Amino acid sequence: MGIMARRAATAVTSADVARLAGVSRATVSFVLNNTQAHRVSEATRTKVLAAADTLGYVPHAAARSLRAGRNNLVLIPAAVSAIGRLVSGWIDDLHTELERYGYTAVLHAGRFTDPGTAARAWAELRPGAVLALDGTSLGAAGAEVLRRAGVRALMAFAPQPAEGVYTVLFDDRRVGVLAAEHLVARGRRRLGVVMPRERGLSAFAEPRLAGARSVAARTTATVTPLEMEYTHASAAELASGWAEHGLDGAFAYNDEYAALLLHVLRDAGIDVPGEVAVVGCDDLVTAALQRPALTTIRLDVPSAAQVAAALHDLIETGTAAPLPAVEPVLVRRESA
Template structure:
């Protein structure tokens, strides 16, 4: 009978092989889910049981050297992830990537320029990089990643990025949809919330520009109103709202809109009679607010579509066609 190794020793694939009664190559095939080598279900179960019993964890760096690349999909998190929609979408993407045998890694960091960030990402030698704020990618950053041998580069961006598989996502369209609705409802002095949280300006500024574009084609005006995602900041904005002379607000997303709408109500500012409020993302709680929150629903590519695209790019197979993100107004009583 195979003997278990000393508990104080570092567990290796050789230990798993001895306990399971198989070769190290078979352990590698099973734990790396190698499709080119057939392993019986009985043997696979025995290897997995041995690995679990021993608490064996494969060495990612060694596996990367053997395979020529890692199984990491790096998602730069240089922006503040404020929003239930993004958080939920990323959680589902993790699961979809795992289905293909990849591990999603959020990489936080503050860098002076895109190329500096790219150098930090490249150090991990990921299989793919997926940039949520692709409009920030520069030719220099793409060159750094390509020279480092990163096989697949993907981004959500308003315009195609050279050398990068781009998912079309124009944040200006969100601002346009929100402002058009408010103008059609007779609102002429529209505030647009600019979040104070780090990195969100890359999304907020295009939304502001989209609202300004709509206003320029009418008699309406647009005013940028800074606000942090805190009760204190929302209360401060609500307190000075009467002095701003605004009769509507596009509040960046549903979280900011809900926070601000409650602050308005605490100050006795009636929604929508005195100020119409519009959010974005169409989160479940939005319809439960009092009054229910008007919002802009984002029809994003599904996490499964994005994961399938990453897998196809890495395997060199046909890349699925993914429709661009659309923005659709969901009108409710807050506006």
């Protein structure tokens, strides 16, 4: 058992692959890294790949990065709770697109007290690029920390540019504005805005609330924040006390929270849209399948292919052509 334990703790190296294949370590490196500048015969390539497969050899990413002079890791800071269906699908597409350029995308769900601490934690991993979906987490100071650590590309979805950061403009306040304006236009004056209790969502929910409040400030509408967890119990508790708030309209943060709210309001005997009009966000496939069909806000986001191409340009050259801003678009259905 002691011998087996020692063997299990011994990592297979490229030297082991080279010995089994009967080639040099350089040839192993050329084959496994798919180095185009060095021609290797198909027969030799087959032998190397077979030897690596037999031994279970996996290249060392850090060592490969050192040889290449750059790290091919693209770090995406994001709390797991912040990744709804819309974002998770987009990130999955982004993984695929980045792989075409030889990059690996990794989600980082660390908890940090401030942007500076976050930037230092990301810098410790020495990624080739950082893509911040919450642009407020990556300011000029954080960008400087990452630049000094050798991070080649910094991209953020944010309402305004930060020095040293390639910015895709996305102002969540506009989502709240659009939702509240529509509810007011439908004759609703007492608006509730669902504020998710889940970690990581306040960075998106707070600006949306601010946008709704800006509409109330210039109309006769009022806005009441409504805290809610994404659980049936929490939503049912909110619905049971709905009459106390006297609300006739609700912006439910996104389609997932909106769908949950629709169901508990119906169970509580509250008619939608008769008594309460409800608006969601993201325009998920399930939004149109709700009863009543959910009025929502579609987010026109640059495609994963566009973002991957821009990140590649930033890593390679330090510059990239501007990407279009994220545009919120109202989708009218029956719930509001």
